Amino acid sequence: MSITRSLLADLRRAVGPQGYLEQAADIEPFLVDHRKLYRGATPLVLRPESTDQVSAIMRMCNEARVGVVPVGGNTGYCGGATPSEDGSQIVLSLARMRRIRAIDPLNYTMIAEAGCVLAEVQAAAASVDRLFPMSLGSEGSCQLGGNLSTNAGGTAVLRYGMMRDLILGLEVVLPDGRVLDNLKPLRKDNTGYDLRNLFIGAEGTLGVITAAACKLFSRPASNVTAFVGLTDPQRAVSLLSRLRTFTGDAVSTFELIPRTALELVLEYIPNTANPLDQGHDWYVLLEIGMGRQAESMREAIEAELAAAMEQGEISDAALAASESQREMFWRLRETIPEAQRHIGASIKHDVSVTTSELPRFIVEASQLVRALSPKGRIVSYGHLGDGNLHFNISRPIDSDDESFLRLAPNINRAVHDLIARYGGSISAEHGIGRLKREELVRYEPPVAIEVMRAIKQALDPNGIMNPGKVL
Amino acid sequence: MSITRSLLADLRRAVGPQGYLEQAADIEPFLVDHRKLYRGATPLVLRPESTDQVSAIMRMCNEARVGVVPVGGNTGYCGGATPSEDGSQIVLSLARMRRIRAIDPLNYTMIAEAGCVLAEVQAAAASVDRLFPMSLGSEGSCQLGGNLSTNAGGTAVLRYGMMRDLILGLEVVLPDGRVLDNLKPLRKDNTGYDLRNLFIGAEGTLGVITAAACKLFSRPASNVTAFVGLTDPQRAVSLLSRLRTFTGDAVSTFELIPRTALELVLEYIPNTANPLDQGHDWYVLLEIGMGRQAESMREAIEAELAAAMEQGEISDAALAASESQREMFWRLRETIPEAQRHIGASIKHDVSVTTSELPRFIVEASQLVRALSPKGRIVSYGHLGDGNLHFNISRPIDSDDESFLRLAPNINRAVHDLIARYGGSISAEHGIGRLKREELVRYEPPVAIEVMRAIKQALDPNGIMNPGKVL
Numbered sequence: 001m002s003i004t005r006s007l008l009a010d011l012r013r014a015v016g017p018q019g020y021l022e023q024a025a026d027i028e029p030f031l032v033d034h035r036k037l038y039r040g041a042t043p044l045v046l047r048p049e050s051t052d053q054v055s056a057i058m059r060m061c062n063e064a065r066v067g068v069v070p071v072g073g074n075t076g077y078c079g080g081a082t083p084s085e086d087g088s089q090i091v092l093s094l095a096r097m098r099r100i101r102a103i104d105p106l107n108y109t110m111i112a113e114a115g116c117v118l119a120e121v122q123a124a125a126a127s128v129d130r131l132f133p134m135s136l137g138s139e140g141s142c143q144l145g146g147n148l149s150t151n152a153g154g155t156a157v158l159r160y161g162m163m164r165d166l167i168l169g170l171e172v173v174l175p176d177g178r179v180l181d182n183l184k185p186l187r188k189d190n191t192g193y194d195l196r197n198l199f200i201g202a203e204g205t206l207g208v209i210t211a212a213a214c215k216l217f218s219r220p221a222s223n224v225t226a227f228v229g230l231t232d233p234q235r236a237v238s239l240l241s242r243l244r245t246f247t248g249d250a251v252s253t254f255e256l257i258p259r260t261a262l263e264l265v266l267e268y269i270p271n272t273a274n275p276l277d278q279g280h281d282w283y284v285l286l287e288i289g290m291g292r293q294a295e296s297m298r299e300a301i302e303a304e305l306a307a308a309m310e311q312g313e314i315s316d317a318a319l320a321a322s323e324s325q326r327e328m329f330w331r332l333r334e335t336i337p338e339a340q341r342h343i344g345a346s347i348k349h350d351v352s353v354t355t356s357e358l359p360r361f362i363v364e365a366s367q368l369v370r371a372l373s374p375k376g377r378i379v380s381y382g383h384l385g386d387g388n389l390h391f392n393i394s395r396p397i398d399s400d401d402e403s404f405l406r407l408a409p410n411i412n413r414a415v416h417d418l419i420a421r422y423g424g425s426i427s428a429e430h431g432i433g434r435l436k437r438e439e440l441v442r443y444e445p446p447v448a449i450e451v452m453r454a455i456k457q458a459l460d461p462n463g464i465m466n467p468g469k470v471l
Numbered sequence: 472m473s474i475t476r477s478l479l480a481d482l483r484r485a486v487g488p489q490g491y492l493e494q495a496a497d498i499e500p501f502l503v504d505h506r507k508l509y510r511g512a513t514p515l516v517l518r519p520e521s522t523d524q525v526s527a528i529m530r531m532c533n534e535a536r537v538g539v540v541p542v543g544g545n546t547g548y549c550g551g552a553t554p555s556e557d558g559s560q561i562v563l564s565l566a567r568m569r570r571i572r573a574i575d576p577l578n579y580t581m582i583a584e585a586g587c588v589l590a591e592v593q594a595a596a597a598s599v600d601r602l603f604p605m606s607l608g609s610e611g612s613c614q615l616g617g618n619l620s621t622n623a624g625g626t627a628v629l630r631y632g633m634m635r636d637l638i639l640g641l642e643v644v645l646p647d648g649r650v651l652d653n654l655k656p657l658r659k660d661n662t663g664y665d666l667r668n669l670f671i672g673a674e675g676t677l678g679v680i681t682a683a684a685c686k687l688f689s690r691p692a693s694n695v696t697a698f699v700g701l702t703d704p705q706r707a708v709s710l711l712s713r714l715r716t717f718t719g720d721a722v723s724t725f726e727l728i729p730r731t732a733l734e735l736v737l738e739y740i741p742n743t744a745n746p747l748d749q750g751h752d753w754y755v756l757l758e759i760g761m762g763r764q765a766e767s768m769r770e771a772i773e774a775e776l777a778a779a780m781e782q783g784e785i786s787d788a789a790l791a792a793s794e795s796q797r798e799m800f801w802r803l804r805e806t807i808p809e810a811q812r813h814i815g816a817s818i819k820h821d822v823s824v825t826t827s828e829l830p831r832f833i834v835e836a837s838q839l840v841r842a843l844s845p846k847g848r849i850v851s852y853g854h855l856g857d858g859n860l861h862f863n864i865s866r867p868i869d870s871d872d873e874s875f876l877r878l879a880p881n882i883n884r885a886v887h888d889l890i891a892r893y894g895g896s897i898s899a900e901h902g903i904g905r906l907k908r909e910e911l912v913r914y915e916p917p918v919a920i921e922v923m924r925a926i927k928q929a930l931d932p933n934g935i936m937n938p939g940k941v942l
Contacts, residue, residue, distance in 0.1 A: 291719030
């Protein structure tokens with residue numbers, strides 16, 4: 001159904017004068033997704049300040065059968081928060097709901113609203129000497145609600161899990177405006193079905209998450225951050241197992257970086273240097289966080305890396321000697337996407353396989369890509385500890401963006417078909433949004449799609465929650 | 472609908488001669504629950520050996536509208552696996568599906584079938600130098616499928632989480648026989664809604680779990696196990712925070728034990744002794760598992776406990792000096808329920824609140840109970856690290872079981888009402904089953920119940936999955 005003037009007036013009234021945007025310039029940032037893949041239209045961006053206001057909005061839109069698109073920091077990669085082109089959907093920004101409602105260091109929990117920027121949540125935890133471990137590139141602008149709706153991943157999943165693993169309870173406004181209050185900060189609660197995990201990762205298609213009870217952890221008293229050179233990914237897999245065992249699963253980051261990626265970073269990003277004396281075919285950035293008991297940990301891990309070197313598992317390693325060096329090590333990893341943008345268009349894949357099969361997957365996927373684009377520059381890096389690879393191909397030096405991107409459908413198909421043969425995932429951490437809807441239907445088992453549709457129908461019978469996304 | 476002879480014949484044919492029980496003596500163990508609260512009836516216990524057979528069974532029962540009650544090791548506390556009294560339901564035992572289908576130490580994962588006994592799953596992990604951390608009293612007889620369906624807890628939740636946190640994927644037979652194959656052992660997979668968490672903890676009311684992809688961990692190279700005496704639970708909460716911080720969250724067990732419970736164990740359980748020189752009002756059994764790097768950990772933790780003693784946080788502490796001493800420490804905790812049985816009937820509660828509020832809850836709940844049963848012996852022990860308390864009351868010495876148990880409804884109501892005021896859970900780890908259905912409706916927010924019913928209706932429209940349980 002279309003949006004009537006009277007509905008618009010009711011919605012404006014529900015949120016008050018501070019609660020909406022309708023001038024073209026104000027609305028503009030909500031019309032385009034982070035990767036500029038889509039441009040939508042909307043007559044109204046709502047900015048409610050309370051759960052009650054969200055509830056009122058949903059009730060009205062449900063009665064009018066008008067679609068609602070929830071948006072957080074708009075940093076997603078799959079267009080999941082962009083309205084449709086026809087202007088028939090309302091955008092719902094949670095940005096004004098940014099209170100930390102409660103924080104309990106002895107219970108290791110915090111209750112925060114969906115509009116909190118991730119960095120604020122991290123800072124609130126740190127202020128009581130606790131850690132909220134979710135960490136990713138856009139943490140300065142992405143919002144907790146978006147992290148929840150996309151089940152965000154990032155660089156600490158190996159030890160602390162995805163967003164799903166960090167949540168004890170949720171407050172959700174259902175499509176018809178009812179409020180589902182499951183915000184208890186309890187570690188154990190076996191009373192009926194688990195509802196929170198339906199909404200986590202549903203990309204706003206089942207309801208609007210307005211607040212969450214989050215798990216906190218102890219802040220590591222010290223971190224060992226190492227940059228390691230090695231000859232191949234198989235050795236990286238062995239090193240991961242060695243260090244997980246050695247440290248009692250205290251490895252929080254284990255990122256694989258190929259020679260091409262480091263060279264791009266060193267060429268295009270200022271203030272970067274290879275921490276190792278020579279170049280290597282592959283690198284690993286790893287971090288191990290430990291408590292105060294482990295004052296001798298640094299030496300012990302240094303000795304263990306020396307043993308790995310003697311046994312030929314790794315070729316070289318450097319340990320960050322200061323906080324600034326640690327930051328530089330991290331910059332080498334985090335600026336890879338930026339460095340890649342300097343060399344033209346790229347075709348990206350966010351895939352996962354088992355950690356043990358990841359080395360073989362890289363070899364086979366690279367062969368497939370070379371058959372389709374012999375000079376395409378493969379930049380395959382990512383979270384080896386979780387089996388999550390960002391398998392990207394930048395255009396050849398002697399080509400142009402447009403003709404290279406014409407290869408995308410064939411390259412995507414080849415890589416995703418290979419993923420299917422490995423029993424892997426075609427979207428490890430970026431979700432489905434609008435971009436991968438057809439891929440989802442192609443690769444997900446039909447029974448799973450049927451069950452998802454049954455759940456969507458049960459919770460959102462009028463189909464007003466983020467229409468056109470995921471399913 | 473009732474069970475026809477032709478349906479029984481079809482079901483027997485589907486599973487073959489080894490696949491069913493129908494003699495009264497063979498069926499008997501499936502008719503009574505672990506706590507002997509319920510006695511049901513059934514004409515047939517099916518024991519399929521494959522997912523295909525389970526699928527065939529469900530298809531037939533769905534067409535005939537006949538209820539199916541899945542059962543694992545039958546060790547549940549809430550009657551969730553006992554058929555109804557009228558003999559109208561079929562029992563489905565997964566005991567013959569007990570293969571470990573795959574184990575991948577480098578990926579830290581295992582795929583196991585639902586009928587595997589928990590101890591077998593632990594042993595399979597240990598055989599490749601890995602840890603499957605789920606651990607609970609009945610691990611020698613409970614089955615993985617039951618652990619999954621009840622979202623089991625146990626003594627390592629503090630560090631490793633509930634069953635839900637240990638699972639990457641599931642194979643589920645839906646009520647109409649369709650097989651939902653989401654068995655990928657991937658740590659990251661954001662393709663559509665999270666379906667596995669619907670079935671985990673649903674107590675067999677949404678489908679039959681036939682296999683699971685489980686997370687594994689590094690086996691700790693060494694454990695420090697300590698038995699600590701202290702004056703009150705508040706100090707235990709402080710000690711937990713101190714040790715989590717000190718060890719970088721390596722505390723895996725933190726069990727609170729009151730003086731009454733230890734005295735019962737020492738009186739009734741052979742080969743037990745107080746590891747400390749004196750009696751204390753409260754004790755904590757704690758365990759910290761660490762990797763090979765931490766050879767000096769024992770001394771460091773000993774020093775930290777000495778510091779806690781100097782600061783008045785704890786009164787005394789003993790560290791297990793050998794594996795046999797460690798086992799004895801554990802026996803002191805694990806035999807509490809057995810010791811309690813020696814002193815007559817008890818009224819039990821499996822509740823949780825935040826860890827920080829748990830000390831105050833114990834005080835208030837004890838006051839309420841004393842008003843209703845001045846001489847009832849309160850034995851409140853449990854997993855303090857998760858806020859999960861087994862708040863039990865044994866009958867007074869000068870009373871009898873029957874007249875004491877007449878107090879149960881009033882005492883339950885008082886304790887659960889207090890839990891509601893604390894925002895806690897009336898079933899932290901034992902689930903709902905048949906026992907707590909009315910309590911669930913009383914204490915769960917109505918919107919949550921409505922959403923659960925909508926999901927039940929969407930997935931099991933004929934209501935044949937474990938009828939009469941949970942909802």
